[in-house]
Every structure is written in C-alpha cells, then in structure tokens.
Amino acid sequence: MARVGVFVCFCGANIADFVDVPAVVEEAKRIREVKFAIDYKYMCSDPGQQQIRDAIVQHRLTSIVVAACSPRMHEKTFRKALSDAGMNPYLLEVANIREHSSWVHQKDKKAATAKAADLVRMAVAKSIANEQLHEISVPVTKRALVIGGGIAGIQAALDIADARIPVVLVEKSPSIGGKMAQLDETFPTLDCSQCILTPKMVDVASHPYIELIPYAEVLELDGFVGNYKAKIKKKASYVNFKTCTGCGACWQKCPVKVPNEYNMGIDKRKAIYTPFPQAVPNKPVIDARYCTMLTKGKCGICSKVCEKGSIDYKMQDEIIEREIGAVVVATGYDLWDPKPYEEYGVGRFKDIITSLEFERMVSANGPTNGVPVRPSDGKVPKNVVFIKCIGSRDEAKGIEYCSKICCMYTTKHTILLHHKVHGSHSYVFYMDIRAAGKGYEEFVKKAQVDTGATYLRGRVSKIYKKGDKLMVRGEDAQIGQVVEVEADLVVLATAVVPNKDNPDLARLLGVSYDKYGYMSEAHPKLRPVETAKAGIFLAGCTQAPKDIPDTVAQASACAAKVCGIFAGDTMKKDPMISTVNKEFCSGCQNCVTVCPYGAIVTEEVPMGHGSKEMRTVAKINEGVCQGCGSCVAVCRSMAISLAGFTDPQIINEIVSI
C-alpha cells in the first residue's frame, strides 16, 4: 500500500491569496493513500524542505506530492530534498497549483481551490505509479563547436580553448571578426574597434586548441549533449589555403569589380578578395557569383599571377564531420532594411544613409579614408541629421522592441562627426535616450556638451529635397512645434534584427526561436545563456540585441557552461527514457521508424526459454534516447514504456479527477 505525503505551499501570498490552501490540505487528507498532508508558507525554503525530509522518515512515506509552483521551476529542488532524506528523487510529483491555478483564476477563489484540489489528486494518483529511477552516465566528447566568428564567437572560443578544451570555430564568411570589425570606435570609451578586436582574431588563428574553419556552414547536428555529431560544409574557396601566402597579387590584378560588403557597398572589391586587410585568415577566396572564369570560363588572370599556384577553379564544396560535446551559437545580427520609410525618401535620396554606412565612412580604414561624404556629390557634409528608432519601437513599420545600441552609437557618431569635420553640426531626432550601462549616461551627457549637438525629441514626418539639401521636417515635442532642419546628410539608426539565417539554423539545431527570429534562452532571468536543448548555448545578438560588453560577458558565460559540461569524463543523464519489455515486443519495428534520434535498434533473442529459434525485438540505446515517448504511443504490443510518463501514471491522472 502506497503511503503518500502531500505538501501544499502558500508561496507567500501568490497561492494563498487565491486558493484556500488549508482546504486543499483537507481534501488531500481524504485520499486513501495520503498518510500525511501539511501546508507551509514557503515549501522551497530550507525549513519547508526540512518538513518534507522529516515527514519521509517519520511517516515512512513511499512517494511525495508537492503542490506549489510549476515543476519547471522547483522540481529539481524538491527532488534533491527527497535524495537528502534517502528517498529516490523520482518518487516526487509536483502539482502546479500556482501557474495553473492561483495565478490564472484570481477572480474565483472557489473554483481555483477546487482545481488545486483536483491537481493534487491527480499528482497523488500519478505518484502512486511512480517508480524508482536512477541517473544514467554517458561518456562525453570534449570538443566544443562555436558557430559564428564575431566578437561573441571569438570570445567564447578563446575562453573554452584557454581551458584546454578543443574548439571548432565555424564562420560563414571568409574572415572572422563579424560586425565589430566594421566599427571605427566603440562607445563609451572611444576605443578603436580594430585595435581591441584584431589581436583576439590573431589569437584565435594561432591558438593550439582552436580549429578555425572559415567560409563554412553547419549543415547538420545529430546526437545529444556530450555526444553531438556535426556536419560542416566548407564552401569552395577556389584557393588552396595551405599554399597561399596571402601576397595579394591575385586581387590586385583581378578585373572584376563588385560592391564591397565590408564597406556597405560604398566602394568596390574584386571577385577574388579578402573582406578587409586585417582579415583572419588573411587568405583570399573567389566569389563564384562574379568570377568570370567560373561563370563564363574566361579570364584566369589570378591563376596566372599566383606564384604559388594556389588557385584551383575546380575546387568543390567539402563536407566534413566533427564529433563534439557542446555548441555555442553566436550568429550575430543584421540591420533592418529601412525601405518602409517611404516618406523619408529612402531609396530616392542618395544622401540618406544608414548608421553602419556612416560608420564605414568615418572609419580610418573605410572607403573615404575616415571623412564622411555625401554619396550624391562627394562633398563633405556640414549639417548632419541623425534619426533614431528607425524600425525599432515601431510596431507599424518595423518591430516592437528597442534595439538597445542605437542611442549609444548615434551619440558616438555625433562625436566622430565633430572630430572629423570642423564646423559641422549634428541634429539628433530621438524618442528617448536610453543610456543604461556603465559610463553610458556620462558619455551621452559629455558628448552633448562637447559637440553642441542639437537634440530634438520627436519623430520625423517627412524628408524632401530643396536644391542639393535635404529638408527634414519633424516635431519637437518639447516645445510642441513642427521644426525643419536643412541637412547635407541624413543618417538613419536602423534597428537590430536577428541574423536572417537564425530560424533555419535554430531548426537544424533543434532549439526554439521567437517571433522575430532570436533564439530562445531556457529562462529569461536564471538561464539566459542556455537553450532548452541541453548542451547548446547562446552568445551575443543571437539571443537578443546587445552591445559589445554584454556580448562578451554572455560569450564568457557560455564558455563557463561548456567547461562545466566537460568537467568530468562522463555526464549524468536524466533517467526518463524508454525501455522495452522484450517479452511483449512483437518485433514490428514501428518504434524504429518513428524515433527521431535513431535510438532504437533491433536485437535477436531466443523464441522461448532455452530455445534455439531466434526472434527480433527492439532495443533502446539509453545514451541516445531523449525520452520523447513517440515509440510508446506507436507500440502495438504495449511493450515500450517511458520512465516517468508510463501509461499507468498518465491513466491514473486521467481517472482521478
């Protein structure tokens, strides 16, 4: 006979205000198997847990029901309390009376109490069918995969590699560095971005524990935490990196000119190119879309001028496989396309540019040698209007969220303009100035004083052309009047949006993503770097818009998490997986077909006791099984059961309401 203990939590006022907790306890006491029931203000606190531990011993309980918050919150906490009292932790069931009752039925205490009592009854019925389970140990492959070579990926890779764990860093473009490599100076210290980034890029390339795979993409990821297998496509670069010295003869002579992505298309690059002079690895690749040798079979100049004979027009994409134990996703961000702002004349007026285009122009290594110019006539602008929140905080045209970095980089741009163009003046149209961060508010205040920039609180309604100037009409909400500013150049602070490949990559990795395309963390506050899939972590703007300090912090946090997984030779795995009762198995192999992980194989067993005739039955690889239960539902002979969610447990719940 089962002896169940029921522990009902007040959760301070969270539950007790909307559910009659003592009544739930009384209801629980009426269940035949319940031998002990009690309430307490905070069940998760140490005294609360102590009550559970004491009751287990005193009342010789065989299973425990805690009626409190969601099992996703404190199941682990209470399982530990059971272990500490010498009881198998999987004999616990949690009745979720907070998220599923008190918080959602706040207007009807009677109904909420009745529902809570039902939830407790269901949990008691389930717990009676609970079995003792034991954690499984599985071996771990100590190698991490970092996807994306921006500052987030670089930081994560270096931190993991410094702990002497091998890292495979996969970067989509020909060079690591990401968006940070395109920046001139960084807020709030005005550090030169290249000066702080490029040494780290070189460290990555030369680190003995880092295998850098540039110009490549992850195609597949199979397996589970500690034992993933990644398929990586190395795109054909048409250049043999082993022999190439990076001398540059090829791209100097290449006759094909195409817009340069690194400089936001302001100048041209060649069809064979390195993205920028400080690229790591500093080896060129041929852009197959534009190379006339590859598209039309004519040219071949780069091959002729290459002294090392490194050009190979016949090179094919190569698929390589790596066994890895954990993944850090650091795919970064894109910028929102401001096309919907038609009233600003985006696309019609050449002198409206985006912030990243402005950033490239004021960069010392940029296309205009660090001086901003008007794209229409090449003149240096004097009056520059910066418009913030282009796409951000704009439900009608863009997205609802704040992109976080625009206030700060626009401030930086006013300073850079002030430094580079004497006699210039900045006008900033803004909604709010959001400068939350160490030294950020001080930076904005100082910039406003030093540059004398005019800050206008309000939205721009229209931009039109007057001669060779742009007239920016907007509202100054603080004086309640329409203002017009004559501008030589207009800079739009476009919103941060997730990398457009994020949804595809998320699906491939098996992690979830939100409606914008940012990958979802396991918990917004307490598990901000983990995903719901064990062993996959998020760094930087893959998860949400972030500035560089936050990105680096999150990347290092990922590294710590990865090192945690690799701390031992084996890792503990949840025992809630499927098992086959060979006696019942008819060998139909339906389960083999539906298993998403290929965790089910077949084996031969004797027909009967001592028989030499053999028959086929299913066998589950417990290291690979993730416990989804697909196989259980398709099993015709009811030979498979999923520990923790067995048929008797669920049926008990159903019939006990």
Add this chain to the structure above:
Amino acid sequence: MEAAVNNQLVSIEKPEIVAPPDWEPVIIGILCNWCSYAGSDLTGTSRIQYPPNIRIIRVPCSSRVDPWFLIKSLQTTADGVLVSGCHPGDCHYISGNYYARRRFLVTKKLLNFVGFHENRVQFSWVSAAEGPKFAKVVAKVTEDIKKLGPLHLYKKENFEK
C-alpha cells in the same frame, strides 16, 4: 487541420439531456513539456485569466499522447480534451509533433465516427512564448464544451447501470 477533418458525420450525442444549472465541464489538457506546458506557465506568470475547467497533464512530447488517453478521458472523467504541442517545425524532439498531428487526425475521425461531436477533442499549437494564446485556446475550448453540455455517450457508469 480543421479543413482536413471534413465530411463530418452527424454526432449522435443526445442534446435532450439537460445540464444541471451549476454544471461545469471538466476538460483535460494534455500538454507537451517544452512548448505548451511552458506556454501555460507563462500564462500564469503573466497573470492572464482563463476559465478554471481545464486540468493539465504534462507529457514530454505531444507524440507521447496515445489515442487511448483521449478515449479513456472521454470514457471516465472528461467532457472534453485538449491536446497541445509545439508549432510544426519547432518540436523539441525534432519531429514528434508531426506524428502527433497525424495520429490525432485519425483519432478524431474515429471518435467522430462512433458519435462524438468533433469539438469534444481539440488540438492546438502553443509555443513557450504564447501565454496569451494559451488562455485564448482554453477559453475557446471551454466555451465549445459548455455548448455541447455534459458528456454521457459511452460513459462507463452508463454501461454499468
């Protein structure tokens, strides 16, 4: 999915059985742990209110839901059942919800064939971020079941009488 369950057979549930005035339906919600259960938790943390008729059962994945559970629920305690999983393509277990969807369609046809009204069992996709959607789904299902009244068809006690 609704479009796929076409050429409905006429329900043989008897509308003449009048519900008692204080009758409230019991609805069993079988939710997958990673999306819909997390979504229902979010409904709670966001304090979004919904009708208190649903009793939630947690399963790892919607593919764990055996048609037997639905039948057993309707036979014993429930007036209606809601099964909810991750959006197609977002399954935590890669492809589980696709199996669940197909199996559910067949089960629904079977239940319809033996006489249950099509609204007695319902299916939805609710992600971990869709707290408000979960409340809406529950409200709709509750309203549908209330309209149908108490379930008597094939109830175990009716056979025992």
